[in-house]
Amino acid sequence: MSKSLQAIRGMNDILPEQTPLWRYFEGTVARLLDNYGYRQIRMPIVEFTELFKRSIGEVTDIVEKEMYTFDDRNGDSLTLRPEGTAACVRAVLEHGITGGGQVQKLWYIGPMFRHERPQKGRYRQFHQIGCEVFNLDGPDIDAELIVLTWRLWGELGIRDAVKLELNSLGTAEARARYRDALVEFLSARLEHLDEDSQRRLKTNPLRVLDTKNPDTQAVLVDAPKLADYLDDESRVHFEGLKARLDAAGIPYVINPKLVRGLDYYSKTVFEWVTDKLGAQGTVCAGGRYDGLVEQMGGKPTPGVGFAMGIERLVLMLEALDKVPEELSRQVDVYLCAFGEAAELAALTLSERVRDQLPNLRLQINAGAGSFKSQFKKADKSGALYALILGDDELAQQVVGFKPLRGQGEQQSIAWDALAAHLATCVVQG
Ligand code: ATP
Ligand code: MG
Numbered sequence: 059m060s061k062s063l064q065a066i067r068g069m070n071d072i073l074p075e076q077t078p079l080w081r082y083f084e085g086t087v088a089r090l091l092d093n094y095g096y097r098q099i100r101m102p103i104v105e106f107t108e109l110f111k112r113s114i115g116e117v118t119d120i121v122e123k124e125m126y127t128f129d130d131r132n133g134d135s136l137t138l139r140p141e142g143t144a145a146c147v148r149a150v151l152e153h154g155i156t157g158g159g160q161v162q163k164l165w166y167i168g169p170m171f172r173h174e175r176p177q178k179g180r181y182r183q184f185h186q187i188g189c190e191v192f193n194l195d196g197p198d199i200d201a202e203l204i205v206l207t208w209r210l211w212g213e214l215g216i217r218d219a220v221k222l223e224l225n226s227l228g229t230a231e232a233r234a235r236y237r238d239a240l241v242e243f244l245s246a247r248l249e250h251l252d253e254d255s256q257r258r259l260k261t262n263p264l265r266v267l268d269t270k271n272p273d274t275q276a277v278l279v280d281a282p283k284l285a286d287y288l289d290d291e292s293r294v295h296f297e298g299l300k301a302r303l304d305a306a307g308i309p310y311v312i313n314p315k316l317v318r319g320l321d322y323y324s325k326t327v328f329e330w331v332t333d334k335l336g337a338q339g340t341v342c343a344g345g346r347y348d349g350l351v352e353q354m355g356g357k358p359t360p361g362v363g364f365a366m367g368i369e370r371l372v373l374m375l376e377a378l379d380k381v382p383e384e385l386s387r388q389v390d391v392y393l394c395a396f397g398e399a400a401e402l403a404a405l406t407l408s409e410r411v412r413d414q415l416p417n418l419r420l421q422i423n424a425g426a427g428s429f430k431s432q433f434k435k436a437d438k439s440g441a442l443y444a445l446i447l448g449d450d451e452l453a454q455q456v457v458g459f460k461p462l463r464g465q466g467e468q469q470s471i472a473w474d475a476l477a478a479h480l481a482t483c484v485v486q487g
Pocket of ligand 1: 141172174179180181182183184185186318338339340341342343344365366367368369370
């Protein structure tokens, strides 16, 4: 196939074999968020470029080199959203739903776009589920976000495989004081820093803490610590969060180097990381951004949120063998009809059954075929039972009811009794 007729590198089709697991994951998260009182919001996938520059920060990896930016036909610069928070803040401001201190607990789901080097767990179109909470400034809500993700890991059966890393970045002022101290320290040791870190020192010095370079990491051992620069308010907030996580029995490690790649964070930042996915180990990340709404033209409005990467979590469920058994079966009952008259009867009969059992997963054979080939399809579908409707059955207004998974002999069931019979033997989700 010519390259221009293939999918774009790093942008993947999610095939029918994979969608049951995606839907299971998304459904589990959605139910959990509903239960905690979060409401879904849906934002457009494209926004003005300026929105992301202003919110994420000009000198971040995302804005400097990862955005899909293009000119609209009328000359506006637009960008495929690289993350959800900026658009969510824009939306709540635009609709005035956080005005007057109104609390909003929101969640969103959808594709994000970043021009990164595609590899396992890192794509150019990927998907996130995220939460954003506005107008709650206490550590209790930071804790709730973490507690609900902890519950999610429990429901998915992957708690043992994730670890919570926590840090506090302090207020913008505290961070500015720390930044000055860090710059002074690192500038005196410039020649020991890798090239990337030398550049970051000028543009976004906190990101130097993120470095993977061993020499730079060695220099950082004696660098000033952000924790020593925390303002009292942030310190109290952080202690409050830790106390709540302790009370909830959620283990965590403090990672003083956790700074996150976006400019808008303040106070709490956290990441759920795993060692089951190789280099792409962060499955969920977030933090507090008390200054962001104001920075985007709104009234001062505390905010906190997180986003999780669906691809990485799906990969994890597969790697840890946590794909629920029942996902492999998408059909309960497979109806095989033979001959024109029987096919017609099959249609009306199956519609009657669906009326009575709306959750039944019933598939009718598509197209003609020998008895043998129909049966093969029925078996392959994973269905628990096959229904057989040929001329004989038609004449007697019955169907052959054949268990496909070794649960007993074939029997004859009257059409009128079929729904009731199915209700007793198919457990409906
Ligand atoms: P990383 O350090 O892995 O690049 P990030 O800090 O850039 O992550 P965030 O912007 O915090 O990531 O996004 C939240 C989550 O979204 C990440 O923890 C990850 O699970 C997922 N994610 C981010 N970028 C990608 C990507 N290119 N492909 C797949 N998932 C991603
Ligand atoms: Mg990244």
